Amino acid sequence: MPGNAHNIDRPSAGAITGQFGRNQQTPDYLRGLNEEQREAVLSTDGPLLVLAGAGTGKTRVLTTRIAHILTTKRAWPSEILSVTFTNKAAREMKERIGHLVGAGVEGMPWLGTFHSIGARILRRHAELVDLKSDFTILDTDDQIRLIKQLLDAENIDEKRWPARQLAGMMDTWKNRGLGPEDVSPADSGSYANGRGARLYAAYQNRLKVLNAADFGDLLLLNIKIFKEYPDVLAYYHGKFKYMLVDEYQDSNVAQYLWLRLLAQGKPASQANICVVGDDDQSIYGWRGAEVDNILRFEKDFPGAKVIKLERNYRSTSNILKAASTLIAFNEGRLGKTLQTDVGETGEPVSVTSVWDSEEEARTVGDEIENYQRQGETLNSMAILVRASFQMREFEERFITLGLNYRVIGGPRFYERKEIRDAIAYLRVVANPSDGLSFERIVNTPKRGLGDSTVQMLHNTSRSANVSLLAATRMLLETEELKPKQRSTLRELVSQFDNWSSRLQSLPHYELAEQILDESGYTAMWQADKSPDSPGRLENLKELVRSMEEFETLGGFLEHISLVMDRDTAEAEDAVSIMTLHSAKGLEFDTVFLPGWEEGLFPSQRTMDESGRAGLEEERRLAYVGITRARKRARLSVAQNRRIHGLWQSAIPSRFLDELPPEAVDVKDTGSSYGGYGYGGGATSRFNKADPFESVYETPGWQRARAQQSNRKGGGPLTIEGDLVARSVDLGGDRSAFGIGERVFHLKFGYGAISDIEGNKLTIDFEKAGRKKVLESFIKKG
DNA sequence: TCGCCCTATATAAGG
DNA sequence: TATAGGGCGA
Numbered sequence: 001m002p003g004n005a006h007n008i009d010r011p012s013a014g015a016i017t018g019q020f021g022r023n024q025q026t027p028d029y030l031r032g033l034n035e036e037q038r039e040a041v042l043s044t045d046g047p048l049l050v051l052a053g054a055g056t057g058k059t060r061v062l063t064t065r066i067a068h069i070l071t072t073k074r075a076w077p078s079e080i081l082s083v084t085f086t087n088k089a090a091r092e093m094k095e096r097i098g099h100l101v102g103a104g105v106e107g108m109p110w111l112g113t114f115h116s117i118g119a120r121i122l123r124r125h126a127e128l129v130d131l132k133s134d135f136t137i138l139d140t141d142d143q144i145r146l147i148k149q150l151l152d153a154e155n156i157d158e159k160r161w162p163a164r165q166l167a168g169m170m171d172t173w174k175n176r177g178l179g180p181e182d183v184s185p186a187d188s189g190s191y192a193n194g195r196g197a198r199l200y201a202a203y204q205n206r207l208k209v210l211n212a213a214d215f216g217d218l219l220l221l222n223i224k225i226f227k228e229y230p231d232v233l234a235y236y237h238g239k240f241k242y243m244l245v246d247e248y249q250d251s252n253v254a255q256y257l258w259l260r261l262l263a264q265g266k267p268a269s270q271a272n273i274c275v276v277g278d279d280d281q282s283i284y285g286w287r288g289a290e291v292d293n294i295l296r297f298e299k300d301f302p303g304a305k306v307i308k309l310e311r312n313y314r315s316t317s318n319i320l321k322a323a324s325t326l327i328a329f330n331e332g333r334l335g336k337t338l339q340t341d342v343g344e345t346g347e348p349v350s351v352t353s354v355w356d357s358e359e360e361a362r363t364v365g366d367e368i369e370n371y372q373r374q375g376e377t378l379n380s381m382a383i384l385v386r387a388s389f390q391m392r393e394f395e396e397r398f399i400t401l402g403l404n405y406r407v408i409g410g411p412r413f414y415e416r417k418e419i420r421d422a423i424a425y426l427r428v429v430a431n432p433s434d435g436l437s438f439e440r441i442v443n444t445p446k447r448g449l450g451d452s453t454v455q456m457l458h459n460t461s462r463s464a465n466v467s468l469l470a471a472t473r474m475l476l477e478t479e480e481l482k483p484k485q486r487s488t489l490r491e492l493v494s495q496f497d498n499w500s501s502r503l504q505s506l507p508h509y510e511l512a513e514q515i516l517d518e519s520g521y522t523a524m525w526q527a528d529k530s531p532d533s534p535g536r537l538e539n540l541k542e543l544v545r546s547m548e549e550f551e552t553l554g555g556f557l558e559h560i561s562l563v564m565d566r567d568t569a570e571a572e573d574a575v576s577i578m579t580l581h582s583a584k585g586l587e588f589d590t591v592f593l594p595g596w597e598e599g600l601f602p603s604q605r606t607m608d609e610s611g612r613a614g615l616e617e618e619r620r621l622a623y624v625g626i627t628r629a630r631k632r633a634r635l636s637v638a639q640n641r642r643i644h645g646l647w648q649s650a651i652p653s654r655f656l657d658e659l660p661p662e663a664v665d666v667k668d669t670g671s672s673y674g675g676y677g678y679g680g681g682a683t684s685r686f687n688k689a690d691p692f693e694s695v696y697e698t699p700g701w702q703r704a705r706a707q708q709s710n711r712k713g714g715g716p717l718t719i720e721g722d723l724v725a726r727s728v729d730l731g732g733d734r735s736a737f738g739i740g741e742r743v744f745h746l747k748f749g750y751g752a753i754s755d756i757e758g759n760k761l762t763i764d765f766e767k768a769g770r771k772k773v774l775e776s777f778i779k780k781g
Numbered sequence: 782t783c784g785c786c787c788t789a790t791a792t793a794a795g796g
Numbered sequence: 797t798a799t800a801g802g803g804c805g806a
Contacts, residue, residue: 085795115796137796159802215796250795286793387792392797409794443782450782562796581793605792621793644791645797772797 029067029100033060040274040307041065044074044242047301048274049294053338054323054627055314055587058276062246063093065274066108067100069242081240081262082111085247087563089585090116093246110240114255116562118218122225125232129221130208134554136427137561138207138214141420142436143167146210149458150202154195161192170200174216175288177223177254180204210435219254226261237265241272248277248297252288260300269303279334280327283581283621285610295334312338314587316346318663319633323626325660330616342630348665349626349633351656355669356640356647357390357595361397363669364592367634368403368575371590378404380589382576384625386601389643390594391577398575408578414560418525418536419543423560425515428469429499430553435461435468442492445524453485469496495519508556509547516540580625591629594636596622597650622655640747646760647773649747737761742781745773750781 030038037057040050041064052058066082069075084090090112097108110117119137126133138146147163169191173183180201188196207213213221226233243263245251251259263271275297282291298304312320317340324338354360368381383394391407398405413419421444424437442457443449461471475481476490499515506514516522522540525533550556576588595601602618610617626633637652737743741753743763751765762772 087796113796118796139796218796283793284795287795389791389797412794446783448782452782579793581795603792642797 027068027071029064029071033057033064034311036307036309036311037061037064040309041068043305043307044069044072045272046269047271047297047304049248049297049304049306050274050276050309051306051334051336052276052278052309053312053336054278054281054624055312056309056338057311057313058278058309059089059092059096059246061309062244062274062276063096063100066093066097066111066244070097070101075241077108078110079239079241080108080110080244081117081242082108082244083114083117083246083259084111085113085250087113087116089113089246113562114258115215115218118222118258119558119562121222121236122213122218125225125229128225128229128232131213131221132211134211134431136210136212136431136434136437137218137558138212138436139415139420139561140167141415142212142440143214145436145439146206147199147203150199150206154199154202156192156195156199166191166196166199169196170203171216172288173200174214174220175252175254177220177257179220179224211433212436216254219258223254223257223261226258233261234265236262240265243271243273245273245275246277248275249279249282249291249294250277250284250289251293253290253293254288256290256293263301268301271301273301278336280330280336280620281584281624283584283617283624285613285617286606291332295332308336310336310338311341313341314630315340315627316342316344316631318346318348319626319629319631321663322349322633322659323623325663326619326626326655326658327623329658330619332616347632348663349635349659350665350667351596351659352634352636352667352669353652354636354638357393357638357642358397359669360594360636360638361393363636364394364594364634365397365401365403367592369401376589378573378575381592382578382583382586382588382590382628383592383594384578384580384583384628386580386595386603386621388579390600394577394594404572404574405577406572406574408576409582413539413542416536416539418539421521422512422516422540422543423557425519425521426512426553427557428496429503429511429515430557432469432496432500433467438468438472441519441521442489445520447488447492449485449488453481453489456480469493503553507548508550508553509544511553512544512547516544580621583628584624587628587630589630590632590634591625592634592636593625594638595641596635596637596653596656597641598653599650600641601653602655619655619658645772647748647771647777649777737775737778737780744779744781745777747777748773 030041033041034057037060040048040061044065050058050061052061062082066080069080070077082093084093094108094111097111112120122129122131123133123135126135144163144167147166148158151158151161151163151166169188173179173187180197183197183200185194185197188194188200190196192199207217226236240262243259245259259273263273266272275294277294279291279294282289282294285291298306315323320338320340327333352363354363364383368378371381372378385391385394388410395405395407397403414423421441424440427434427437428441439454439457442454457468457471457475460466460475461468464471464474466474472489472493476486476493481489495518499511499518502511502514522537525536525540528536547553547556550559598604601622602615606614606618608614635656637656638650640647640649642648737753737756739753739756742750743753743761744750745763745765748763748765748768748771751763751768751771753761754764754770755762760772761775761778762770763778764770
């Protein structure tokens with residue numbers, strides 16, 4: 001990395017380097033940092049905001065700063081609170097700090113995610129909020145099941161008011177730091193006629209009874225404790241001498257409140273809090289993140305030092321220019337200008353217009369093979385998509401080509417059905433009062449215990465106010481259960497007793513294996529003939545294997561609910577396919593960015609829901625995408641795309657019009673029938689006096705507008721085909737067309753209708769083959 | 782209670 | 797198009 005230790009004796013740096021003494025050597029860990037990075041590392045005391053643009057060495061600054069604090073003995077490892085959002089980031093930091101300070105300093109017990117640290121604090125003080133320190137952490141699945149029970153008890157039609165929706169609302173409230181008492185019926189008016197708030201309260205009560213907390217509670221209950229028990233808060237004030245926060249732009253209100261409370265040990269102007277982030281990379285607004293947190297840091301902590309890292313060590317100047325020009329269309333930025341330190345203009349950013357998403361996948365595949373032939377590794381290339389449904393076409397193409405790829409993201413290891421089932425067994429063994437887990441597996445594998453039996457267990461559990469397992473024991477003593485169910489349950493209960501007793505004598509991973517065998521769970525998948533069952537069995541083995549790394553069953557269960565994420569084996573050379581969101585923080589030589597079409601990117605749904613703010617977040621996402629590239633960014637637009645099986649025509653994304661023409665190379669694969677291809681709209685904006693105004697007059701934008709107004713009139717559609725399809729269906733099933741009729745389609749040309757479902761027509765086109773399209777795209781031939 | 786068939790639905794995703 | 801979940805019949 002450039003930026004050698006050239007400035008150590010310069011007067012400007014003298015003040016901060018003075019602490020090492022005139023003749024002392026600069027510590028190793030400071031070598032190779034540029035001036036701003038070094039200042040960020042050395043400004044240990046007082047509030048500090050580090051605005052770190054993409055590729056400017058953010059993680060390096062954070063880890064070096066910690067190393068510096070440790071080496072200069074300003075604090076012990078246990079006195080530094082350092083929070084990240086993801087386990088991956090936390091792991092990476094631990095590793096890098098280890099490298100910097102050597103193995104001498106063990107631990108950093110308070111380096112972790114918001115949630116793992118929150119859980120740690122909550123376990124210590126659980127009794128203050130009516131929990132026991134061994135409370136279980138509910139995952140999304142448990143949460144939904146619990147809500148369904150509540151809805152059932154309240155006689156709310158789950159069809160009309162889906163449990164997911166309420167879960168989403170409660171998540172939003174918790175992200176904003178609102179407990180049930182802070183939510184008014186008016187806030188929840190959109191759910192079950194304003195009963196949302198009451199359900200929220202009922203949900204929280206159930207959690208207490210179950211001795212459980214969900215992810216939101218981990219922070220919310222911390223805040224509650226800090227507010228109500230000043231002595232507890234004071235303890236942490238004394239404990240944490242330094243606080244560091246990574247990706248601050250992603251923090252939500254609850255996290256913000258949590259941090260503020262912890263920072264209150266000193267006057268705001270002297271708090272040793274350092275936050276690092278990039279407002280231009282805030283892409284999680286839909287998850288509750290408040291960009292505002294970072295924008296207002298200087299107000300929260302008066303006198304805060306602000307350091308901008310603007311030297312980019314990643315991308316060529318063409319790539320940076322494209323990204324910077326694009327992001328400049330956003331308002332309300334703190335404003336940074338990235339300067340390349342790579343020193344190369346590099347290839348222009350390419351924009352390719354293709355006929356449809358199939359051609360897009362073909363083109364990308366070809367290009368990848370070309371680069372591969374030139375000696376580049378597949379590991380150095382990635383495809384970043386806006387929505388996961390875009391991935392499939394690439395996967396299919398790559399399978400045909402025999403091109404190695406890996407999908408990053410997707411369902412995570414512990415979210416798999418088989419893993420959750422196995423964990424449910426283990427949870428009941430570790431904690432027999434865990435009713436949700438017990439319910440999950442009473443009839444898995446199938447034991448002939450259906451809804452009515454489970455219902456009976458629930459009733460007894462509720463009326464006797466005991467756990468589900470205890471209720472089961474009670475029922476076994478009565479005549480209420482049918483003989484068959486009774487003997488099955490008796491068998492199951494005695495199995496659990498048996499397993500629990502073995503917990504003392506056996507290593508927990510051996511016990512786990514026995515549980516899976518004896519319960520018949522393994523056998524269930526062995527008997528299963530579906531193609532993914534071998535994989536599931538493999539996952540179960542992996543689970544047992546991973547248990548060996550833990551001392552106790554309890555330790556393992558804590559880990560699995562908070563930490564376990566999917567292993568991304570990087571041994572093999574493979575192209576990465578992932579969403580733009582999961583690409584944040586990564587970099588590749590070559591980045592393919594397909595699907596730059598209005599409605600898909602920027603996403604229509606985001607714009608509908610969040611308007612201008614939504615559009616700006618989409619633009620930041622585009623910025624994140626482009627800045628992942630070191631050498632090449634290759635964007636593409638498809639003129640036609642299949643969404644949920646229906647072909648729809650699309651217009652180029654307005655973001656393409658916002659790229660600087662001098663850094664962009666526009667290509668057309670020539671397979672368009674003219675008219676709609678992306679024809680270098682990037683030039684038009686530069687004829688206008690004010691680029692910020694005129695962006696909405698670019699061809700892409702105008703086409704989008706035209707499309708939108710047409711929609712109401714029943715004209716051509718962009719993405720809402722399904723909606724319209726339904727309303728037309730209501731008018732009867734008759735179509736203006738008949739089977740066998742010759743028709744014309746603006747894109748696909750002439751063809752004959754082979755099937756009609758409502759207003760969806762299947763047509764065999766003479767040139768384009770068989771497609772399913774909406775009737776409104778078709779004219780009589 | 783099980784299992785099949787039909788239909789409703791479809792971003793992004795961290796802990 | 798693909799899948800998941802609910803309803804209903806055996």
